Amino acid sequence: MNIALADNQALADFSRVLALSAMAVYALAFVAHIAEWVFGSRSKVARTAAALSPKKQSPYSKSVEEIRAAENGGGTAVLEKPKVVSRATVGGRPDLPDGPGAAGGDAQGDTFGRIAIALTGLAFAIHLAAVVTRAVSVTRAPWANMYEFSLTFSMVVVGAYLALLIAKKNVRWVGLILVTTVLLDLGLASTVLYTESDQLPPALDSAWLWIHVSLAIVCGALFYLGAVGTVLYLFRDGYEAKLERGGKPGAFSTSVLERLPSAATLDKFAYRVNAAVFPFWTFTIIAGAIWAEDAWGRYWGWDAKEVWSFITWVAYAGYLHARATVGWKGRRAAMLAIIAFLCFLFNYYGVNLFVNSLHSYSGV
Amino acid sequence: MSETETRTSERTDGDTDESAAQAQLGTAPVEEPPSGPAIGLIGWLRWFWRQLTSMRVALLLLLLLSLASVPGSLIPQRDASANRVAQFMKDNPTLGGIYDRLQLFEVYSSVWFSAIYLLLFVSLIGCIVPRTWQFVGQLRARPPKAPARLGRMPAYTTWRTDAAPKDVLADANKLLRGRRFRVSGGEGSVAAEKGYLREAGNLVFHLALIVMLIAFATGQLWRVEGGKLVVKGDSFTNVLPSYDDIKSGSLFDYGDLDSFGFTLDDFHSAFEPTGPQRGTPREFSAKVTYWEGADGPQKKASIEVNRPLTIGDSKVFLLGHGYAPVVTVRDGQGDIAFRGPVPFLPQDANITSQGVVKVTDYRDAKGEKDQLAFVGIFTPTFGLDEVRGPHSTFPDLNYPALFLSAYRGDLGMETGLPQNVYQLNDKAMEPFTTKDGDILRESLRPGETMKLPGGAGTLKFERVERWATFQISKKPATDWALVGSIAAVVGLAGSLFLQRRRVWVRARTDEDGRTVVEMAALGRSESAKLPEELGALAEQLRTTAPVAEPCHADDDAPAGSGETGPKRGDSSDTHEGAEK
Ligand code: HEM
Numbered sequence: 001m002n003i004a005l006a007d008n009q010a011l012a013d014f015s016r017v018l019a020l021s022a023m024a025v026y027a028l029a030f031v032a033h034i035a036e037w038v039f040g041s042r043s044k045v046a047r048t049a050a051a052l053s054p055k056k057q058s059p060y061s062k063s064v065e066e067i068r069a070a071e072n073g074g075g076t077a078v079l080e081k082p083k084v085v086s087r088a089t090v091g092g093r094p095d096l097p098d099g100p101g102a103a104g105g106d107a108q109g110d111t112f113g114r115i116a117i118a119l120t121g122l123a124f125a126i127h128l129a130a131v132v133t134r135a136v137s138v139t140r141a142p143w144a145n146m147y148e149f150s151l152t153f154s155m156v157v158v159g160a161y162l163a164l165l166i167a168k169k170n171v172r173w174v175g176l177i178l179v180t181t182v183l184l185d186l187g188l189a190s191t192v193l194y195t196e197s198d199q200l201p202p203a204l205d206s207a208w209l210w211i212h213v214s215l216a217i218v219c220g221a222l223f224y225l226g227a228v229g230t231v232l233y234l235f236r237d238g239y240e241a242k243l244e245r246g247g248k249p250g251a252f253s254t255s256v257l258e259r260l261p262s263a264a265t266l267d268k269f270a271y272r273v274n275a276a277v278f279p280f281w282t283f284t285i286i287a288g289a290i291w292a293e294d295a296w297g298r299y300w301g302w303d304a305k306e307v308w309s310f311i312t313w314v315a316y317a318g319y320l321h322a323r324a325t326v327g328w329k330g331r332r333a334a335m336l337a338i339i340a341f342l343c344f345l346f347n348y349y350g351v352n353l354f355v356n357s358l359h360s361y362s363g364v
Numbered sequence: 365m366s367e368t369e370t371r372t373s374e375r376t377d378g379d380t381d382e383s384a385a386q387a388q389l390g391t392a393p394v395e396e397p398p399s400g401p402a403i404g405l406i407g408w409l410r411w412f413w414r415q416l417t418s419m420r421v422a423l424l425l426l427l428l429l430s431l432a433s434v435p436g437s438l439i440p441q442r443d444a445s446a447n448r449v450a451q452f453m454k455d456n457p458t459l460g461g462i463y464d465r466l467q468l469f470e471v472y473s474s475v476w477f478s479a480i481y482l483l484l485f486v487s488l489i490g491c492i493v494p495r496t497w498q499f500v501g502q503l504r505a506r507p508p509k510a511p512a513r514l515g516r517m518p519a520y521t522t523w524r525t526d527a528a529p530k531d532v533l534a535d536a537n538k539l540l541r542g543r544r545f546r547v548s549g550g551e552g553s554v555a556a557e558k559g560y561l562r563e564a565g566n567l568v569f570h571l572a573l574i575v576m577l578i579a580f581a582t583g584q585l586w587r588v589e590g591g592k593l594v595v596k597g598d599s600f601t602n603v604l605p606s607y608d609d610i611k612s613g614s615l616f617d618y619g620d621l622d623s624f625g626f627t628l629d630d631f632h633s634a635f636e637p638t639g640p641q642r643g644t645p646r647e648f649s650a651k652v653t654y655w656e657g658a659d660g661p662q663k664k665a666s667i668e669v670n671r672p673l674t675i676g677d678s679k680v681f682l683l684g685h686g687y688a689p690v691v692t693v694r695d696g697q698g699d700i701a702f703r704g705p706v707p708f709l710p711q712d713a714n715i716t717s718q719g720v721v722k723v724t725d726y727r728d729a730k731g732e733k734d735q736l737a738f739v740g741i742f743t744p745t746f747g748l749d750e751v752r753g754p755h756s757t758f759p760d761l762n763y764p765a766l767f768l769s770a771y772r773g774d775l776g777m778e779t780g781l782p783q784n785v786y787q788l789n790d791k792a793m794e795p796f797t798t799k800d801g802d803i804l805r806e807s808l809r810p811g812e813t814m815k816l817p818g819g820a821g822t823l824k825f826e827r828v829e830r831w832a833t834f835q836i837s838k839k840p841a842t843d844w845a846l847v848g849s850i851a852a853v854v855g856l857a858g859s860l861f862l863q864r865r866r867v868w869v870r871a872r873t874d875e876d877g878r879t880v881v882e883m884a885a886l887g888r889s890e891s892a893k894l895p896e897e898l899g900a901l902a903e904q905l906r907t908t909a910p911v912a913e914p915c916h917a918d919d920d921a922p923a924g925s926g927e928t929g930p931k932r933g934d935s936s937d938t939h940e941g942a943e944k
Contacts, residue, residue, distance in 0.1 A: 206670045276860075301443075
């Protein structure tokens with residue numbers, strides 16, 4: 001028994017070393033991303049402004065005319081694939097081209113960007129190993145206290161990002177922000193939140209721990225990606241609106257925002273992520289309720305954690321509705337999505353650290 | 365929610381047929397702008413009802429409900445921790461008074477909280493019932509015929525072919541049916557619709573919300589939940605007087621407690637022996653024998669944390685545990701005045717426990733009636749330091765010890781006032797003292813005996829017994845809450861991931877005698893998949909209605925193609941057909 005314990009301790013220490021190594025590699029990826037942005041700033045492609053040029057004063061009516069023209073003429077005889085005309089609907093602005101990405105079409109910038117992604121992949125592998133060794137050292141799921149939760153959480157975020165990249169989704173723009181937050185998260189986890197390797201108190205020993213908490217982590221990770229999309233959407237939307245009004249955004253914001261995807265693309269990304277996660281978040285809460293029924297004899301008791309899960313759920317439901325409601329599309333809906341994510345964050349950090357709750361498992 | 369409105373407000377002229385194309389593509393009511401109520405009571409009532417059952421107000425109520433739940437997560441709640449509420453009241457009497465009047469200590473059963481969810485409930489029902497009927501009607505109806513100008517639909521494609529219009533339409537019909545669209549033919553066109561499951565899913569979701577709300581309310585009103593401390597070897601019978609404490613929903617009748625009982629046969633615990641988490645509990649289990657009814661067959665079971673025992677509709681949860689020193693008290697006459705286990709209540713994680721041995725049936729050395737109390741501390745693993753005095757250093761029974769001081773006098777049991785069995789009301793009690801005049805205190809190991817001065821009696825610490833506390837609760841409609849919530853997730857997934865959409869195909873002969881094929885698609889909401897799907901359908905249709913060679917390449921170049929085609933943006937708004 002004691003020998004096994006010593007082994008586990010060594011493994012837990014090893015896991016910690018792995019987590020620190022992953023941080024080092026993430027830091028390198030961070031530097032590479034910065035280089036990508038810096039080199040990318042050399043190119044000056046003002047595509048957005050061009051697309052909004054005065055010739056297209058009234059973008060919407062223009063597109064209607066074009067569709068009419070398409071309708072009257074008909075026929076895309078020369079093309080092999082059917083060409084489908086779809087109508088621009090988002091925000092009343094014409095569909096704007098997506099920015100070229102952080103590298104801005106600069107070859108050197110692109111190289112740095114690729115290096116950054118490769119480093120992120122490597123860091124992810126080490127990060128994964130840290131999570132797995134931690135799990136083995138405690139012989140259970142590695143998310144019973146805030147250290148483990150944070151460690152696993154950021155791993156899942158990076159994993160989701162890499163998976164989207166592999167699926168050839170346009171998400172490279174998340175890179176820098178993602179690596180930055182992962183560094184912050186891991187930094188916080190391995191200092192303030194660090195908890196010695198340990199087995200579970202009986203209250204946390206349940207199959208629902210696996211289901212409920214792993215789902216919560218995955219939902220949180222994806223909600224995070226959605227929230228980044230939403231925040232960038234707000235910036236980019238402001239930029240586009242300013243250009244449309246004929247304003248002149250500053251050089252820095254032009255340089256940065258010009259390289260991001262268009263507001264419509266960012267908004268769509270955020271919506272898809274949030275809409276896809278929402279049913280899983282709902283199920284996470286249900287799984288928690290089933291567990292609470294087993295552990296405490298009531299499936300819902302308005303415990304602080306339960307209250308804030310409910311609030312988060314309502315906020316996301318509100319967002320999904322707002323997106324489909326006339327006066328609420330766009331910026332206002334985006335604000336709701338951000339509030340929803342802040343609720344999620346508060347539920348995790350705030351309730352664990354500041355509120356007296358049955359769920360206070362922070363171990364800090 | 366009001367896609368219809370979006371579209372119509374964007375359009376300028378001649379869009380009646382487009383509205384028709386949108387018609388009944390969903391059961392969402394058209395959101396009316398908030399206008400003032402009509403005159404008269406009926407008009408006003410109708411206005412109120414329409415507002416209440418609108419999605420906008422429902423969401424507002426939901427938002428309100430979530431806001432209303434915030435204070436309960438920050439202010440202590442009576443239901444969960446009455447002690448902390450009392451402490452709060454003591455620390456902040458003024459604020460506490462205000463909170464109390466606003467029902468902020470019982471947010472979740474307060475009038476205002478209940479009002480919000482009752483309104484929400486009415487709103488949901490008022491909304492969902494008409495929508496369900498509407499949906500049933502739509503299931504029977506056919507998709508509406510193609511609008512005059514297909515080019516105005518969100519996704520559109522067209523080409524010319526040499527195949528005859530009739531054949532193209534027949535092929536389209538077959539193709540769409542093959543893809544499980546509901547198809548209806550028309551004059552020179554085909555209309556098709558798919559994705560009814562979205563609506564069904566949405567309705568299921570909202571109906572499930574109603575089921576959950578009912579289940580939740582039922583559970584609140586008819587719930588009953590009580591606690592009982594049981595010493596090993598003792599039994600519990602599920603009737604009101606057996607409980608140490610009990611509370612219930614406002615409609616529960618204590619006569620309806622399920623009839624059962626159980627005996628605590630044994631209790632196991634294990635604690636982390638070493639390391640930084642030394643003393644952290646690892647395992648608890650209570651072995652019980654239980655029976656249903658007055659004297660049903662006896663069955664064995666084990667109750668653990670996270671693994672309650674279900675008897676009928678009731679559940680028995682293991683909540684806590686502790687130690688009960690077993691003592692024998694002999695009075696001044698040498699008779700046994702008290703014998704048995706006395707549960708001591710844990711004060712810390714290592715189960716340093718406090719308790720009182722109360723002896724009511726006692727005679728002193730002279731044979732006079734009196735009462736005795738022994739007050740003190742029990743430690744399962746004895747430790748001593750300057751600051752804390754005697755305390756326990758580990759939760760297991762490694763070196764048990766009992767520290768007692770003794771009192772005599774009136775225990776005050778006859779006053780009829782409820783008494784805390786774990787505390788001594790020492791107002792009318794007088795401590796025994798040593799010869800030096802100090803209060804008599806003794807530490808005992810199992811088997812040792814404490815002698816009271818002047819032949820007043822003895823207390824023998826025989827051994828230690830275990831006890832466990834159980835929560836017995838019954839909450840009706842829990843199953844319904846589960847069923848409702850699972851249905852809600854399934855319905856939600858359906859309503860979020862499925863698209864309800866319409867596709868039209870029109871084929872007509874143009875001036876050159878060629879066949880112009882037009883295809884258009886319309887969905888409930890904008891989606892990138894719609895153009896993709898249309899492209900895939902068009903590609904399929906082109907296998908039987910192939911694109912014809914352009915006849916006069918110059919003057920007849922179709923305006924919608926190639927270089928003169930749509931230039932609004934680039935790749936993002938012209939979707940190539942889905943790759944095969
Ligand atoms: C407890 C309150 C409610 C909640 C949590 C809720 C939640 C939802 C959710 C999550 C959706 C899917 C959103 C989407 O499709 O993007 C939805 C759609 C919808 N809800 Fe509600 N809802 C509630 C009350 C109501 C009420 C009272 C009405 C009646 C007016 C209503 C009518 C609708 C309609 C018409 C849709 C859209 C259906 C569609 O897109 O095809 N809901 N609701």
